[in-house]
Amino acid sequence: MGKLFVQKFGGTSVATAERIKAVADIIIEDIKAGNQVVAVLSAMGNQTEELICLAKKIDPNPNPREYDALVSTGEQISVALLAMALQKRGFLSKSYTAYQLGIKTNTLHKQARILEVDVNRLQEDIKSGIIPVVTGFQGMNKDGDITTLGRGGSDTTGVALAVALEADECQIYTDVEGVFTTDPRIYEKAKCMKEIVFEEMLELSSMGAKVLQRRAVEYASKYKMPIKVLSSFKKSQGTIVKEEVEGMERPLVTGISAVDNEAKLTIREVKDIPGIAAKILGPISEAGIDIDVIVQNISADNITDFTFTVDKSRAEEAEEILNKCSKELGSGEIDVDSNIAKISVVGIGMRSHAGIATQMFETLAEANINILMITTSEIKISVVIKKDVMKDAVVALHDAFELEEI
Secondary structure, three states: OOOEEEEEEOHHHHOOHHHHHHHHHHHHHHHHOOOEEEEEEOOOOOHHHHHHHHHHHHOOOOOHHHHHHHHOHHHHHHHHHHHHHHHHOOOOEEEEOHHHHOEEEOOOOOOOOEEEEOOHHHHHHHHOOOEEEEEOOEEEOOOOOEEEOOOOHHHHHHHHHHHHHOOOEEEEEEOOOOOEOOOOOOOOOOOEOOEEEHHHHHHHHHOOOOOOOHHHHHHHHHHOOOEEEEEOOOOOOOEEEEOOOOOOOOOOOOEEEEEOOEEEEEEEEEEOOOOHHHHHHHHHHHOOOOEEEEEEOOOEOOEEEEEEEEEHHHHHHHHHHHHHHHHHHOOOOEEEEOOEEEEEEEOHHHHHOOOHHHHHHHHHHHOOOOOOEEEEEOOEEEEEEEHHHHHHHHHHHHHHOOHHHO
16 A cells, blocks of 8 residues: 655745646656655745745835735745646646645744644545645634745645644655755765654754754654655655654764854843843843853853854844843943854764763864854754854864764
Protein backbone atom coordinates (compact mmCIF):
# COMPACT_ATOMS: atom_id res chain seq x y z
CA MET A 1 0.00 0.00 0.00
CA GLY A 2 1.26 3.46 -0.91
CA LYS A 3 2.01 6.30 1.45
CA LEU A 4 0.39 9.69 1.96
CA PHE A 5 2.71 12.67 1.57
CA VAL A 6 2.04 16.35 2.11
CA GLN A 7 4.47 18.11 -0.21
CA LYS A 8 5.20 21.80 0.31
CA PHE A 9 6.92 23.76 -2.47
CA GLY A 10 8.58 27.10 -1.74
CA GLY A 11 8.65 30.27 -3.80
CA THR A 12 11.77 29.42 -5.80
CA SER A 13 10.28 26.00 -6.65
CA VAL A 14 7.22 27.64 -8.30
CA ALA A 15 8.83 30.90 -9.48
CA THR A 16 7.94 30.48 -13.17
CA ALA A 17 5.52 28.55 -15.37
CA GLU A 18 8.34 26.14 -16.23
CA ARG A 19 9.11 25.57 -12.55
CA ILE A 20 5.41 24.88 -11.84
CA LYS A 21 5.42 22.27 -14.63
CA ALA A 22 8.50 20.69 -13.02
CA VAL A 23 6.67 20.56 -9.66
CA ALA A 24 3.73 18.85 -11.37
CA ASP A 25 6.14 16.20 -12.66
CA ILE A 26 7.55 15.62 -9.14
CA ILE A 27 4.03 15.05 -7.79
CA ILE A 28 3.05 12.77 -10.68
CA GLU A 29 6.15 10.64 -10.12
CA ASP A 30 4.96 9.92 -6.57
CA ILE A 31 1.39 9.27 -7.72
CA LYS A 32 2.62 6.76 -10.32
CA ALA A 33 4.63 5.04 -7.56
CA GLY A 34 1.32 4.33 -5.80
CA ASN A 35 1.46 7.15 -3.26
CA GLN A 36 -1.08 9.88 -2.48
CA VAL A 37 -0.12 13.56 -2.44
CA VAL A 38 -1.51 16.81 -1.05
CA ALA A 39 0.47 19.81 -2.33
CA VAL A 40 0.99 23.07 -0.40
CA LEU A 41 2.41 26.08 -2.23
CA SER A 42 4.05 29.39 -1.50
CA ALA A 43 3.63 32.38 -3.81
CA MET A 44 5.67 32.46 -7.02
CA GLY A 45 9.24 33.71 -6.57
CA ASN A 46 9.39 37.11 -4.88
CA GLN A 47 5.71 37.88 -5.38
CA THR A 48 4.98 38.28 -1.66
CA GLU A 49 7.80 40.82 -1.30
CA GLU A 50 6.50 42.69 -4.35
CA LEU A 51 3.03 42.86 -2.80
CA ILE A 52 4.49 44.15 0.48
CA CYS A 53 6.37 46.88 -1.42
CA LEU A 54 3.17 47.79 -3.25
CA ALA A 55 1.27 48.10 0.04
CA LYS A 56 3.96 50.35 1.50
CA LYS A 57 3.76 52.66 -1.51
CA ILE A 58 0.14 53.27 -0.52
CA ASP A 59 0.77 53.40 3.22
CA PRO A 60 4.14 52.82 4.98
CA ASN A 61 2.21 51.29 7.89
CA PRO A 62 -0.75 49.53 6.24
CA ASN A 63 -3.81 48.30 8.11
CA PRO A 64 -2.98 44.70 9.21
CA ARG A 65 -6.31 43.26 7.99
CA GLU A 66 -5.90 44.73 4.52
CA TYR A 67 -2.21 43.83 4.50
CA ASP A 68 -3.07 40.15 5.01
CA ALA A 69 -5.85 40.31 2.42
CA LEU A 70 -3.29 41.62 -0.10
CA VAL A 71 -0.22 39.48 0.55
CA SER A 72 -2.26 36.26 0.66
CA THR A 73 -3.22 36.62 -3.01
CA GLY A 74 0.13 35.36 -4.30
CA GLU A 75 -0.53 31.78 -3.20
CA GLN A 76 -3.91 31.77 -4.95
CA ILE A 77 -2.13 32.28 -8.25
CA SER A 78 0.42 29.51 -7.74
CA VAL A 79 -2.08 26.85 -6.59
CA ALA A 80 -4.42 27.52 -9.52
CA LEU A 81 -1.54 27.25 -11.99
CA LEU A 82 -0.29 23.98 -10.49
CA ALA A 83 -3.78 22.47 -10.58
CA MET A 84 -3.94 23.44 -14.28
CA ALA A 85 -0.53 21.83 -14.90
CA LEU A 86 -1.64 18.57 -13.27
CA GLN A 87 -4.90 18.58 -15.21
CA LYS A 88 -3.01 19.19 -18.46
CA ARG A 89 -1.01 16.04 -17.73
CA GLY A 90 -4.21 14.00 -17.35
CA PHE A 91 -4.57 14.00 -13.56
CA LEU A 92 -7.53 15.19 -11.52
CA SER A 93 -6.66 18.16 -9.34
CA LYS A 94 -8.34 20.98 -7.41
CA SER A 95 -6.88 24.14 -5.92
CA TYR A 96 -8.02 25.40 -2.53
CA THR A 97 -7.47 28.49 -0.44
CA ALA A 98 -7.10 28.13 3.30
CA TYR A 99 -10.41 30.02 3.53
CA GLN A 100 -12.19 27.37 1.46
CA LEU A 101 -10.80 24.55 3.60
CA GLY A 102 -11.42 26.26 6.92
CA ILE A 103 -7.87 26.52 8.26
CA LYS A 104 -8.69 28.49 11.38
CA THR A 105 -6.21 30.75 13.16
CA ASN A 106 -6.17 33.19 16.04
CA THR A 107 -6.93 36.86 15.34
CA LEU A 108 -3.33 38.10 15.14
CA HIS A 109 -2.64 39.47 11.67
CA LYS A 110 0.79 39.01 10.02
CA GLN A 111 1.84 36.37 12.61
CA ALA A 112 -1.29 34.24 13.09
CA ARG A 113 -1.15 30.77 14.65
CA ILE A 114 -3.15 27.82 13.40
CA LEU A 115 -5.84 26.65 15.84
CA GLU A 116 -7.82 24.11 13.81
CA VAL A 117 -7.56 22.33 10.47
CA ASP A 118 -10.60 20.80 8.74
CA VAL A 119 -9.42 18.13 6.28
CA ASN A 120 -12.77 16.56 5.33
CA ARG A 121 -12.72 17.95 1.77
CA LEU A 122 -9.11 16.90 1.31
CA GLN A 123 -9.86 13.36 2.49
CA GLU A 124 -12.79 13.14 0.07
CA ASP A 125 -10.57 14.30 -2.79
CA ILE A 126 -7.83 11.82 -1.91
CA LYS A 127 -10.36 8.95 -1.91
CA SER A 128 -11.64 10.13 -5.30
CA GLY A 129 -8.16 10.23 -6.84
CA ILE A 130 -8.04 14.04 -6.91
CA ILE A 131 -4.76 15.82 -6.09
CA PRO A 132 -5.54 18.77 -3.77
CA VAL A 133 -3.33 21.86 -4.11
CA VAL A 134 -3.56 24.16 -1.08
CA THR A 135 -2.42 27.71 -0.42
CA GLY A 136 0.24 27.94 2.27
CA PHE A 137 0.99 30.89 4.54
CA GLN A 138 -2.63 31.75 5.36
CA GLY A 139 -5.79 30.97 7.29
CA MET A 140 -8.90 32.70 8.57
CA ASN A 141 -9.87 34.00 11.99
CA LYS A 142 -13.17 33.70 13.87
CA ASP A 143 -14.49 36.80 12.07
CA GLY A 144 -13.89 35.23 8.67
CA ASP A 145 -10.97 37.57 7.89
CA ILE A 146 -7.90 36.29 6.06
CA THR A 147 -4.80 35.99 8.24
CA THR A 148 -1.19 35.20 7.36
CA LEU A 149 1.25 33.05 9.32
CA GLY A 150 4.42 35.11 9.01
CA ARG A 151 7.55 34.61 6.94
CA GLY A 152 8.01 30.94 6.04
CA GLY A 153 4.43 30.22 7.12
CA SER A 154 3.81 27.81 4.25
CA ASP A 155 6.10 25.33 6.04
CA THR A 156 3.73 25.46 9.02
CA THR A 157 0.70 24.98 6.75
CA GLY A 158 2.33 21.88 5.28
CA VAL A 159 3.12 20.37 8.67
CA ALA A 160 -0.34 21.21 10.08
CA LEU A 161 -2.06 19.50 7.15
CA ALA A 162 0.26 16.49 7.42
CA VAL A 163 -0.62 16.13 11.11
CA ALA A 164 -4.37 16.54 10.53
CA LEU A 165 -4.33 14.04 7.65
CA GLU A 166 -2.11 11.62 9.60
CA ALA A 167 0.27 11.61 6.65
CA ASP A 168 3.36 9.42 6.58
CA GLU A 169 5.65 12.38 6.00
CA CYS A 170 5.70 16.11 5.35
CA GLN A 171 8.10 16.83 2.50
CA ILE A 172 9.48 20.38 2.19
CA TYR A 173 10.84 21.08 -1.30
CA THR A 174 13.27 23.99 -1.54
CA ASP A 175 16.15 25.20 -3.72
CA VAL A 176 18.73 23.32 -1.59
CA GLU A 177 19.37 19.58 -1.30
CA GLY A 178 18.63 19.35 2.41
CA VAL A 179 19.93 20.59 5.75
CA PHE A 180 23.68 21.25 5.64
CA THR A 181 26.27 21.20 8.41
CA THR A 182 26.71 24.92 7.71
CA ASP A 183 25.77 27.38 4.97
CA PRO A 184 27.49 26.06 1.79
CA ARG A 185 27.69 29.65 0.54
CA ILE A 186 30.05 30.36 3.45
CA TYR A 187 32.07 27.12 3.33
CA GLU A 188 32.17 24.83 0.32
CA LYS A 189 32.95 21.77 2.48
CA ALA A 190 29.49 21.96 4.11
CA LYS A 191 27.82 18.56 3.93
CA CYS A 192 24.17 17.66 3.46
CA MET A 193 23.07 15.61 6.48
CA LYS A 194 21.04 12.41 6.07
CA GLU A 195 19.15 13.07 9.29
CA ILE A 196 18.82 15.51 12.17
CA VAL A 197 16.61 15.41 15.26
CA PHE A 198 13.88 17.97 15.96
CA GLU A 199 15.72 19.55 18.89
CA GLU A 200 18.83 20.24 16.82
CA MET A 201 16.77 21.60 13.93
CA LEU A 202 14.89 23.91 16.30
CA GLU A 203 18.17 25.36 17.55
CA LEU A 204 19.56 25.79 14.03
CA SER A 205 16.30 27.43 12.85
CA SER A 206 16.29 29.84 15.79
CA MET A 207 19.96 30.62 15.12
CA GLY A 208 19.32 31.69 11.53
CA ALA A 209 19.23 28.52 9.42
CA LYS A 210 16.57 29.43 6.86
CA VAL A 211 15.80 26.04 5.34
CA LEU A 212 12.83 25.46 7.72
CA GLN A 213 10.60 27.85 9.65
CA ARG A 214 11.05 27.36 13.40
CA ARG A 215 7.30 27.21 14.07
CA ALA A 216 6.93 24.42 11.53
CA VAL A 217 9.63 22.40 13.32
CA GLU A 218 7.95 23.06 16.70
CA TYR A 219 4.62 21.85 15.29
CA ALA A 220 6.19 18.73 13.77
CA SER A 221 8.09 17.96 16.97
CA LYS A 222 4.93 18.29 19.09
CA TYR A 223 3.04 15.76 16.95
CA LYS A 224 6.07 13.62 15.97
CA MET A 225 5.55 14.29 12.26
CA PRO A 226 8.73 13.54 10.31
CA ILE A 227 9.83 16.24 7.87
CA LYS A 228 11.96 15.54 4.82
CA VAL A 229 13.81 18.45 3.23
CA LEU A 230 14.36 17.93 -0.51
CA SER A 231 15.39 19.90 -3.57
CA SER A 232 12.84 20.52 -6.31
CA PHE A 233 15.70 21.29 -8.71
CA LYS A 234 17.71 18.07 -8.57
CA LYS A 235 17.37 14.52 -7.28
CA SER A 236 18.85 14.13 -3.81
CA GLN A 237 18.49 11.93 -0.73
CA GLY A 238 17.47 15.01 1.28
CA THR A 239 17.50 15.31 5.06
CA ILE A 240 14.98 13.68 7.37
CA VAL A 241 14.09 15.69 10.49
CA LYS A 242 12.71 13.34 13.10
CA GLU A 243 12.23 12.48 16.76
CA GLU A 244 15.28 11.47 18.76
CA VAL A 245 15.39 7.72 19.32
CA GLU A 246 16.82 6.42 22.59
CA GLY A 247 20.24 4.94 22.02
CA MET A 248 20.55 6.77 18.70
CA GLU A 249 24.23 7.53 18.01
CA ARG A 250 24.70 11.24 17.30
CA PRO A 251 27.79 13.34 16.57
CA LEU A 252 28.86 15.77 19.31
CA VAL A 253 28.25 18.72 17.00
CA THR A 254 25.71 18.49 14.19
CA GLY A 255 25.81 21.92 12.62
CA ILE A 256 27.15 25.45 12.70
CA SER A 257 24.98 28.48 12.00
CA ALA A 258 26.24 31.96 11.19
CA VAL A 259 24.14 35.14 11.01
CA ASP A 260 25.13 38.76 10.58
CA ASN A 261 21.69 40.36 10.93
CA GLU A 262 21.98 41.45 14.56
CA ALA A 263 23.26 44.57 16.31
CA LYS A 264 24.85 44.87 19.77
CA LEU A 265 23.66 47.63 22.09
CA THR A 266 25.37 48.63 25.33
CA ILE A 267 24.13 51.02 28.01
CA ARG A 268 27.07 52.28 30.07
CA GLU A 269 27.40 53.07 33.78
CA VAL A 270 24.22 51.36 34.95
CA LYS A 271 23.55 51.10 38.68
CA ASP A 272 23.96 47.46 39.72
CA ILE A 273 20.77 47.10 41.76
CA PRO A 274 17.92 44.54 41.87
CA GLY A 275 15.44 44.96 39.01
CA ILE A 276 17.72 46.98 36.74
CA ALA A 277 17.61 44.39 33.93
CA ALA A 278 13.79 44.51 33.89
CA LYS A 279 13.84 48.31 33.76
CA ILE A 280 16.17 48.24 30.74
CA LEU A 281 14.71 45.29 28.80
CA GLY A 282 11.04 45.78 29.70
CA PRO A 283 10.48 48.76 27.37
CA ILE A 284 12.39 46.93 24.61
CA SER A 285 10.09 43.90 24.88
CA GLU A 286 6.98 46.08 25.09
CA ALA A 287 7.95 47.55 21.73
CA GLY A 288 7.86 44.04 20.24
CA ILE A 289 11.63 43.87 19.79
CA ASP A 290 13.08 40.38 20.32
CA ILE A 291 16.18 40.29 22.52
CA ASP A 292 18.79 37.62 21.90
CA VAL A 293 22.15 37.47 23.70
CA ILE A 294 22.39 39.34 27.04
CA VAL A 295 25.54 40.13 29.06
CA GLN A 296 25.87 42.15 32.26
CA ASN A 297 29.46 42.92 33.24
CA ILE A 298 30.79 42.42 36.76
CA SER A 299 30.19 45.66 38.61
CA ALA A 300 32.76 47.99 40.12
CA ASP A 301 31.48 50.25 42.90
CA ASN A 302 27.93 49.05 42.05
CA ILE A 303 28.23 50.43 38.50
CA THR A 304 28.15 48.11 35.46
CA ASP A 305 27.64 47.96 31.67
CA PHE A 306 24.63 46.12 30.24
CA THR A 307 24.81 44.66 26.69
CA PHE A 308 22.31 42.79 24.50
CA THR A 309 21.66 42.04 20.84
CA VAL A 310 18.57 42.62 18.68
CA ASP A 311 17.71 42.24 15.02
CA LYS A 312 19.62 44.86 13.06
CA SER A 313 16.39 46.20 11.50
CA ARG A 314 15.16 47.16 15.02
CA ALA A 315 18.46 48.53 16.35
CA GLU A 316 17.65 52.19 15.75
CA GLU A 317 14.32 51.84 17.54
CA ALA A 318 15.99 50.02 20.43
CA GLU A 319 18.61 52.77 20.68
CA GLU A 320 15.89 55.41 21.02
CA ILE A 321 14.28 53.44 23.85
CA LEU A 322 17.64 53.01 25.60
CA ASN A 323 18.34 56.73 25.41
CA LYS A 324 15.09 57.37 27.29
CA CYS A 325 15.95 54.64 29.82
CA SER A 326 19.41 56.09 30.34
CA LYS A 327 17.99 59.50 31.24
CA GLU A 328 15.44 57.98 33.63
CA LEU A 329 18.03 55.71 35.30
CA GLY A 330 20.86 58.24 35.37
CA SER A 331 23.05 55.94 33.28
CA GLY A 332 25.77 56.71 30.75
CA GLU A 333 26.03 56.72 26.97
CA ILE A 334 24.60 54.17 24.53
CA ASP A 335 26.90 52.28 22.15
CA VAL A 336 25.55 50.52 19.04
CA ASP A 337 27.64 48.07 17.00
CA SER A 338 26.11 46.63 13.81
CA ASN A 339 29.37 45.10 12.63
CA ILE A 340 28.86 41.80 14.44
CA ALA A 341 28.04 38.18 13.64
CA LYS A 342 26.74 35.34 15.77
CA ILE A 343 28.21 31.85 15.40
CA SER A 344 26.46 28.87 17.00
CA VAL A 345 27.50 25.24 17.30
CA VAL A 346 24.62 22.80 17.84
CA GLY A 347 24.43 19.13 18.77
CA ILE A 348 22.57 16.90 21.22
CA GLY A 349 25.86 15.07 21.79
CA MET A 350 26.85 18.01 24.01
CA ARG A 351 24.54 16.69 26.73
CA SER A 352 26.78 13.73 27.48
CA HIS A 353 30.20 15.10 26.54
CA ALA A 354 32.18 17.83 28.29
CA GLY A 355 34.77 19.97 26.55
CA ILE A 356 32.83 21.23 23.51
CA ALA A 357 32.93 24.85 24.73
CA THR A 358 36.65 24.59 25.44
CA GLN A 359 37.32 23.18 21.98
CA MET A 360 35.22 25.93 20.40
CA PHE A 361 36.98 28.73 22.29
CA GLU A 362 40.46 27.28 21.65
CA THR A 363 39.69 26.94 17.94
CA LEU A 364 38.60 30.57 17.70
CA ALA A 365 41.66 31.69 19.69
CA GLU A 366 43.98 29.80 17.32
CA ALA A 367 42.27 31.60 14.42
CA ASN A 368 42.92 34.91 16.24
CA ILE A 369 39.18 35.60 16.58
CA ASN A 370 38.07 37.57 19.61
CA ILE A 371 34.81 36.65 21.38
CA LEU A 372 32.59 39.59 22.34
CA MET A 373 29.67 37.73 23.97
CA ILE A 374 28.81 34.13 24.88
CA THR A 375 25.51 32.35 25.50
CA THR A 376 24.78 28.65 25.97
CA SER A 377 21.96 26.14 26.24
CA GLU A 378 21.94 22.40 26.80
CA ILE A 379 22.75 21.61 23.15
CA LYS A 380 24.03 24.95 21.81
CA ILE A 381 26.91 27.38 22.30
CA SER A 382 26.72 30.79 20.63
CA VAL A 383 29.35 33.51 20.44
CA VAL A 384 29.19 37.06 19.10
CA ILE A 385 32.23 38.14 17.09
CA LYS A 386 33.15 40.83 14.59
CA LYS A 387 31.37 40.42 11.25
CA ASP A 388 34.51 40.56 9.12
CA VAL A 389 35.83 37.29 10.63
CA MET A 390 32.54 35.36 10.37
CA LYS A 391 33.70 33.15 7.49
CA ASP A 392 37.05 32.45 9.16
CA ALA A 393 35.19 31.35 12.30
CA VAL A 394 32.84 29.02 10.42
CA VAL A 395 35.69 27.40 8.47
CA ALA A 396 37.83 26.91 11.58
CA LEU A 397 34.99 25.39 13.64
CA HIS A 398 33.69 23.21 10.79
CA ASP A 399 37.18 21.72 10.38
CA ALA A 400 37.82 21.42 14.14
CA PHE A 401 34.63 19.42 14.71
CA GLU A 402 35.19 17.40 11.49
CA LEU A 403 31.68 18.05 10.23
CA GLU A 404 32.58 17.04 6.68
CA GLU A 405 32.81 13.47 8.07
CA ILE A 406 29.17 13.36 9.27
